[in-house]
Amino acid sequence: MNSMRRGILAFFGSLVLSRPSPSRAASQPPAFAASRSSYKPRHVLCFLGKDNGLAALLQSARAAIAQFDHGFTADEDGSQNEPDDRMVRSFNICWDRVNPDAYEEADEDAVATHGCVLYMLSPPMTAETAVATSAKVLMFVQYMLDHGAVAVKGETSGVAHGVRRWKELCAQGRSAADSDDLLALAKTCRLAFARRPIGDDAEGMASVGNHLVGLPDVLVTFVRKDEQQPSTNDEQLEIAALIDEIGDQMAHEGIAAAVAARHATLSDDTRYDEDEYKFNPFGVVTIRDKKL
Structure with a gap:
């Protein structure tokens, strides 16, 4: 083996x-x-x-x-x-x-x-x-x-x-x-196994697949300096970095603590039908109106 x-x-x-040992x-x-x-x-x-x-x-x-x-x-x-x-x-x-x-x-x-x-x-x-x-x-x-x-x-x-x-x-x-x-x-x-960022400028960008490690997905809606221009690749990578950061925080501190610390919300996953593989039964954590 x-x-x-x-x-x-x-x-x-x-x-x-078993319970984890202190060490x-x-x-x-x-x-x-x-x-x-x-x-x-x-x-x-x-x-x-x-x-x-x-x-x-x-x-x-x-x-x-x-x-x-x-x-x-x-x-x-x-x-x-x-x-x-x-x-x-x-x-x-x-x-x-x-x-x-x-x-x-x-x-x-x-x-x-x-x-x-x-x-x-x-x-x-x-x-x-x-x-x-x-x-x-x-x-x-x-x-x-x-x-x-x-x-x-x-x-x-x-x-x-x-x-x-x-x-x-x-x-x-x-x-x-x-x-x-x-x-x-x-x-x-x-x-x-999780993909990010998925979405668009209007509805926000999210992860898909955090349920494969037992976590909610993360959705970020954002405000850009110039709303007339589409988000750039660098801005999308910034969103992806935030999604990863929140994923780390949920794993380290717990979902409730991360949601509270980020002033976020946790809700049901309405992006997909419940019988779809992408559906996250643990929900979606939403961060609203992040400024890029």
Whole structure:
């Protein structure tokens, strides 16, 4: 059993079955999010492989399932042993725009020349199991990239990273698990699987996918100096940085404390229907009228 898997499974046991010891309290979340819905989120992953490579990808997926979690399932009906001409446009929309090195030309080429598509689903999650499950999903991604996958996209939030960036995130997760640092592990999983900023100037910009680590999403409405001009890339990155900062604060201090400190509001997620994968059962924290 590799060190990341061993660390995550041990951490999962401590989260669910016991109280944290004083020496580990600093790495534990103050409280789990209260669900505002009966819906339980899950990961949906899209793996691209080489020509006529679906059988090999399925074999790799079954090996990963045996190693990491028997609750993972393959959507064989939705998968296909041929290219999907929608993938280039889909990945172009979904590439992470926050990290400057999120993807490379080689990743775009791999998407353009892919030969098969495999969809995988994680087990449904609660707030208590979200980080541990997402950490297993990160390990699953690493395994698949090492065994035939040429590109990966998180369908739940609509985010994609290039191979180098995925492996960097996996290494960060492994380091956090080895150090028994749940907060660092949760942040790594959030950066891997949540997308931000999504939206527009009129309605504001938000995260999508924080429910995959058991947190509400964050919506920021804003006021610019010149309302006649659309928001710039730098302004959108400023919004993304604020979303990440609030995500860190919720994980460290607890959701109620972060909401109070930011003079924000927590409400139900009305952006998506309750049966959609993007729906956040833990709600949406809204920051209004930030000045850019």
